[in-house]
Amino acid sequence: MIDIRNTTFYYNASQDDEEDAGHKPALSHVSLNISPGEFVAFLGRNGSGKSSLSRLLNGIELPTEGTVSVEGHVTSDKAALPTVRRAVQIVFQNPENQQVGITVGEDIAFGLSNIGWPQRDIANRVAWAINLVGLDADEDRPVTNLSGGEKQKLALAAVLALAPRYLILDEATSMLDPVARRQFVATLHEVRKQYSFTLIYITHHLEEVTDADRWILFQSGRVVTSGTPADLMEDVRLLQDCGLELPYYQTLAGLLRESGIAVPAAINEHELRELLCKSS
Amino acid sequence: MQIKLDRVSFTYGKRSRNKPPAGPYVLKQLDLTIESGEMLAIAGKSGSGKSTFLQLLKGFLAPSEGTVLLDGVNPHQARRPELFDKVGFIFQYPEHQLFSTTVFDDIAFGLQSAGLADEEKEARVRQAMAAVQLDYEAFKDCSPFELSGGEKRRVAIAGVVVLEPEVLILDEPTAGLDLQSRTALFDLLHAMNREQGITVMWVSHQLEEILEHATRLIALKEGTFLADGHPHSLLSDPVLLEAFGWEEPPALVVSRLLQELGMIETGGQKALAPGEASEAIIRLLNRQRITV
Known part of the structure; x- marks a missing residue:
């Protein structure tokens, strides 16, 4: 379990005058639990604290006040950091920023040898990870030959090889085209069926997280609310305040329901056609 | 051009x-x-x-x-x-x-080789910041790194617009x-x-x-x-x-459906926003209710 308790975080907090200067905290008094196996989405405007919190979860940054603990290990405990970092892995926006190998195989093996994975088992593990994400590439393929979508799958394979229990995707699809984006999301769900981990998904696109267990909405460094997608979808205004736009059909369904027309919240083209044609 | x-x-x-x-x-x-x-x-x-x-x-x-x-x-x-x-x-x-x-220096950087006097440079930066809707006085001395994502992007765009x-x-x-x-x-x-x-x-x-x-x-x-x-x-x-x-974007699918049903003008392509589409749907349902 991830346990975030009354956590406040300033970038550059070491400079004494920051607070006096009215410097705004990136996070203020955030408390949150994330259960094992859960699929949660962090949602909110640019600068609302989503990414800052994800950086606290694997100890890239440490809280200014409060504590973050991962399976009982507090991130501010230096001795526990390697365990925390291994348990919580992040895939960022731009896959090229986290690729180090010349070939697909080297890239995945790099992380493995870094954490001391048994040398004789690395080749197996690399093959397993490539297979897991359905990357259509052998391990000798140069990373530079991969398309954007393939690079992002490689980034996913490279972190999954490390057997994380928590995976954070920080706008990992924002640089992909719509086809690659759909494939990436499909791959992710396929992987979760075979190998279970807690998924923390950061995005501005709600259609990618309609099947999440829980949405957590951030605003100016605070958690405003959290709840199931079905519940939060009803509050269009709040979603908009958090920089989020419901997909077209959901928006339409919401407006129709407001006018007393009974339609499913997630109406699709087919259902809409039936509603309109049945009666005419 | x-x-x-x-x-x-x-x-x-x-x-x-x-x-x-x-x-x-x-x-x-x-x-x-x-x-x-x-x-x-x-x-x-x-x-x-x-x-x-x-x-x-x-x-x-x-x-x-x-x-x-x-x-x-x-x-x-x-x-x-x-x-x-x-x-x-x-x-x-x-x-x-x-x-x-x-922010000022970042936006003005592209003007360095233009050989402008300071006043001209300032005027151009003011104009560029106005174009991207950043308040000159409020932002010119800020560090670009303290801004939000959207603001940073506007500073970067101003750096091109200034040219x-x-x-x-x-x-x-x-x-x-x-x-x-x-x-x-x-x-x-x-x-x-x-x-x-x-x-x-x-x-x-x-x-x-x-x-x-x-x-x-x-x-x-x-x-x-x-x-x-x-x-x-x-x-x-x-x-x-x-x-x-x-x-196909839903706006086009829904608009076509409503066109087929005669609820919006045919001829010309339409892409209705959800608000417009819901109004047309409600009109259609009301009309049906009345005729029934």
């Missing part, structure tokens, strides 16, 4: 004297005319040649074959590379390229921005397009965004233009959707 491509091909392969370029061709025999003041979206998968195409328009690259003409002049042949200065180019995630300690381009090219300008920042950015682009007649060309993967903001869409696939026309007609064309693996 008019941009014209005349049978332009491009290969990254080295050209040797007396021999035709060896290929492979990233762009193949492109013909295109872009008039002043267009709002034009460019779509295509990664690797389709979008970036190469845009870099040709800015003169970062010269065509391997064919010519790029700016207002009828080939800047490469005429040895007038300064003509490309009229094309402003904003890269993907431009805020990653901010580097100065203040007074006639054409603005943006590579995925809304990637990673929240709803409010996306809306603000497009308000800004429309304003520059409308008030100053600046041609705006941008790369987008978001079909809804293209539908809402572009008056022309160019779809690139494997180095050729697979389609060029109004987004409404292109994005409802099953052949094109299939070729790109796109799904």
